[in-house]
Amino acid sequence: MHPSGSGAAVEAVDLHKVFGPIHAVDGIDLALRPGRIYGLLGPNGSGKTTLIRLLAGLARPTAGEARVLGTRMPSRPMLARIGYMPQAEALYPELSVAENLGFFARLEGTVSRAAMDRALELVELGERRATPAMHLSGGMRRRLSLACTLVHEPPVLFLDEPTVGVDPALRVQFWSHFRRLAGAGTTILVASHVMDEADRCDELVFVRSGKVIAQGTSAELRSGAGTTDLEAAFLHYAGLDAEGRPLETAP
Amino acid sequence: MSASRILAVARRIAQGFRRDERTLGLVFVVPIVITLLLGWVIRDSEAGDVRIAVVAAEGSPIADALRTAAEDADLAFEVTVDDVADEAEARDRVRDGEAEVAIIVAGLRGGPITVVTEGTDPSGDAARIGALQALMVRAVTTLLPPELGIAVPEFEHETVFLSADADSLDVLAPVFLGYFAYFFVFILTGISFLRERVGGTLERLLATPVTRGEIVLGYGLGFGFFATLQVLVLIGFTLIALEVPAIGPIPAFTIGLGVSSIGSPALLFLLAVLLALGAVNLGIFLSTFARTELQVIQFIPVVIVPQGLLGGIFWPIDRLPDILQPVAQVLPVTYAVDGLREVMLRGADLSSPSVQLDLAVLAGIALFFVALASRTIKREVA
Ligand SMILES: Nc1ncnc2c1ncn2[C@@H]1O[C@H](COP(=O)(O)OP(=O)(O)OP(=O)(O)O)[C@@H](O)[C@H]1O
Ligand SMILES: [Mg+2]
Numbered sequence: 102m103h104p105s106g107s108g109a110a111v112e113a114v115d116l117h118k119v120f121g122p123i124h125a126v127d128g129i130d131l132a133l134r135p136g137r138i139y140g141l142l143g144p145n146g147s148g149k150t151t152l153i154r155l156l157a158g159l160a161r162p163t164a165g166e167a168r169v170l171g172t173r174m175p176s177r178p179m180l181a182r183i184g185y186m187p188q189a190e191a192l193y194p195e196l197s198v199a200e201n202l203g204f205f206a207r208l209e210g211t212v213s214r215a216a217m218d219r220a221l222e223l224v225e226l227g228e229r230r231a232t233p234a235m236h237l238s239g240g241m242r243r244r245l246s247l248a249c250t251l252v253h254e255p256p257v258l259f260l261d262e263p264t265v266g267v268d269p270a271l272r273v274q275f276w277s278h279f280r281r282l283a284g285a286g287t288t289i290l291v292a293s294h295v296m297d298e299a300d301r302c303d304e305l306v307f308v309r310s311g312k313v314i315a316q317g318t319s320a321e322l323r324s325g326a327g328t329t330d331l332e333a334a335f336l337h338y339a340g341l342d343a344e345g346r347p348l349e350t351a352p
Numbered sequence: 353m354s355a356s357r358i359l360a361v362a363r364r365i366a367q368g369f370r371r372d373e374r375t376l377g378l379v380f381v382v383p384i385v386i387t388l389l390l391g392w393v394i395r396d397s398e399a400g401d402v403r404i405a406v407v408a409a410e411g412s413p414i415a416d417a418l419r420t421a422a423e424d425a426d427l428a429f430e431v432t433v434d435d436v437a438d439e440a441e442a443r444d445r446v447r448d449g450e451a452e453v454a455i456i457v458a459g460l461r462g463g464p465i466t467v468v469t470e471g472t473d474p475s476g477d478a479a480r481i482g483a484l485q486a487l488m489v490r491a492v493t494t495l496l497p498p499e500l501g502i503a504v505p506e507f508e509h510e511t512v513f514l515s516a517d518a519d520s521l522d523v524l525a526p527v528f529l530g531y532f533a534y535f536f537v538f539i540l541t542g543i544s545f546l547r548e549r550v551g552g553t554l555e556r557l558l559a560t561p562v563t564r565g566e567i568v569l570g571y572g573l574g575f576g577f578f579a580t581l582q583v584l585v586l587i588g589f590t591l592i593a594l595e596v597p598a599i600g601p602i603p604a605f606t607i608g609l610g611v612s613s614i615g616s617p618a619l620l621f622l623l624a625v626l627l628a629l630g631a632v633n634l635g636i637f638l639s640t641f642a643r644t645e646l647q648v649i650q651f652i653p654v655v656i657v658p659q660g661l662l663g664g665i666f667w668p669i670d671r672l673p674d675i676l677q678p679v680a681q682v683l684p685v686t687y688a689v690d691g692l693r694e695v696m697l698r699g700a701d702l703s704s705p706s707v708q709l710d711l712a713v714l715a716g717i718a719l720f721f722v723a724l725a726s727r728t729i730k731r732e733v734a
Binding site for chain 1: 354356357359360361363364367368371372551552553555556557558559560561562563
C-alpha cells in the first residue's frame with residue numbers, strides 16, 4: 102500500500118532543524134505505522150511544533166529527511182493527503198463557520214457537502230454555520246479549526262494541541278472520533294500537554310530539547326520508569342527529579 | 353494551476369467584503385462623494401467681485417476708459433473701479449483687502465503700468481490679471497482717435513477637442529477614475545494580505561495543495577472584481593447627468609457630473625481595470641515589507657502620493673523637470689492617465705498607437721507585479 106519498504110506512514114530519518122543558535126529538532130528518528138495514534142509529549146520549546154511542521158512539509162529540514170506515505174517532504178501534491186491543525190488557529194474572522202470550512206475544503210479539493218456536514222457535526226457547530234468566526238468562543242474556534250483539518254478526510258493527520266480550550270465532554274467525543282479514524286487506517290500524530298489524553302494514544306513519543314528521550318506505549322514507559330504516573334515517567338526519562346530539577350546522578 | 357482553487361481564494365475575499373460595510377462604503381461611496389465635491393468646487397466656485405483701485409496722474413484718461421470698458425464687458429465677475437489719491441493708499445487698500453487689484457499708471461500718456469495684487473492667491477491673481485489685460489485692450493481701443501480706424505483685435509478662442517469653455521473638471525475627471533481605483537485597491541489588498549501573513553492563515557493555506565500563483569491570481573480576481581465594480585460606478589457617475597426636478601422644498605439638482613466623453617466607455621473601463629490589477633499585486637508585494645496595518649498606510653506617501661504628483665494628473669509629463677521625466681515614465685498611473693485622457697477627451701480608440709502603448713504597458717506592469725507578488729510568498733514547495 103505504501104511505496105516505502107518499511108510500511109511506515111510517516112518517517113523521520115535523522116531530522117534536524119536549526120534556527121540560528123537554537124537546535125529546535127536535533128536528530129529525530131521516527132516511524133509511525135498506519136492506523137495508529139501517536140502522542141507527542143514534551144515541555145514548551147522542546148520542538149514539538151517544529152517537528153510537526155517538518156513532517157507536514159511546511160518547513161525544510163536543515164538536515165535529514167521526512168517522508169509521508171513514502172514521499173519525501175516537502176511535497177505539494179502530498180499536502181492534499183495530510184491534515185494539519187496548527188497550534189494557533191488560522192481562521193478568517195469575518196467569514197462564517199460554513200464559509201471558513203468551505204474555503205479550506207475547496208483548497209484541499211473536496212467540495213462534497215456531505216463531508217462538510219460530517220465535519221461540522223463532529224465538532225458540534227452544525228447550529229452555528231452562519232456565525233462569523235470572530236463571534237465564536239475560543240473553544241468553538243478550536244473546534245472549527247479541527248473541522249477544517251478533517252474535512253477532506255486525509256489519511257495522515259498532524260494535530261498540534263487540538264483539544265486546548267475544548268470542554269471535557271467534547272474532548273471525549275474528539276478522542277472517540279480519532280479512534281474511529283485510526284480504525285479506518287488514518288495515521289495520527291497529536292502533540293499534547295494533557296497527560297490523560299496521552300493514555301488514549303497507542304504510542305507515546307517523549308521529546309526534550311529537540312531529541313526523542315523515550316518512545317513506547319504508555320504502560321511500557323511507566324513500567325520502564327518504575328512509576329504508575331506518566332508525568333513522573335516523563336521526568337524520569339528527562340533526568341529530572343520530582344520537582345523538575347536535574348538529578349545529581351542521571352539514570 | 354487549478355481554476356477551482358483560484359475561484360475559492362477569490363470567493364473568500366468576496367465573502368469577507370460582504371460583511372464589511374465600512375470597506376464597502378470606502379470603495380463605493382467615498383470616491384463618489386469626493387468626485388462630487390471636486391465637481392462642485394471646480395464648477396460652482398464663485399469667481400468673486402474684483403475691486404480695482406486706480407492711481408493715475410490728473411487728467412489721465414486711463415482710469416475712465418477702464419471704467420467704461422469694465423461696465424460694458426460681460427465678465428464672469430463684477431468689476432468696480434475706484435480712483436484713489438496716491439500709490440500708498442492704493443497699496444494699503446490691497447493689503448487691507450479693500451481692493452483685489454491696484455493699478456498705478458506712471459505717465460500721462462504711455463509709460464509703464466504697475467499692477468499690485470495681494471499675492472497669496474496666485475491662480476486667482478492670474479485669472480484677474482488675464483481679465484484685466486483684456487479690459488485694458490478695450491480701454492485703449494476707446495482711447496484711439498476713431499478717425500484712425502484702428503482697433504486692437506481681440507482673440508476668438510476655439511479648441512480642437514472639448515469646447516473652449518471646458519473647465520478643469522472635464523480634464524481631471526478621467527484621471528480620477530484611474531487614481532481612485534489604484535489607491536483603494538492598493539490599500540485594501542495590502543492590508544488584507546498583511547492579515548494573511550501575520551494572522552497565520554497564509555501558513556495554513558500553504559498546508560493545502562494551493563500554489564502561490566493560485567493565491568496571487570485569486571487575490572487579483574477577488575479584488576479585481578471589486579475594483580471593476582468601483583470603476584463602473586465611477587465611470588457612470590462621471591458621465592451621466594441626471595436632472596432631478598424640484599420636489600416640494602428640495603430644489604432641482606443633477607446626479608452625476610455630466611462630463612462629456614467622446615470615447616468608448618468600454619475602453620476606459622479596460623484601462624482602469626488593468627491599472628487596478630497592478631495595484632492588487634503591488635499591495636501583495638509591499639505587504640511583505642510591513643509588520644502592521646499602520647505600516648501599510650505608511651506606504652501611501654511613498655507609493656501613492658508621488659504617482660499623484662508625477663503621473664500627469666495635474667502637470668503634463670513633458671513639462672516636468674528633466675530628471676523627473678524618466679521617473680514618470682515608469683509609473684503605472686502615468687500610462688493610465690494618458691490612456692484615459694486620450695479616450696475620454698480626444699476620442700481615441702483601440703487603433704490609436706498611444707492607447708495601444710498605454711494598454712500594453714499597464715498589462716505588462718500588472719504581469720510583472722503578479723510574478724513579483726508570488727515570489728514574496730515564502731514556501732518550501734512551489
Ligand atoms: N521560526 C522560528 N524561528 C526561530 N526560532 C524558532 C522558530 N520556531 C521555533 N523556534 C524555536 O525552536 C524551539 C522549539 O519550538 P517549538 O515551537 O517547536 O516548541 P514546542 O515544543 O511546540 O513548544 P510548545 O509546547 O510551547 O508549543 C523553541 O526554542 C523556539 O524558540
Ligand atoms: Mg508547539
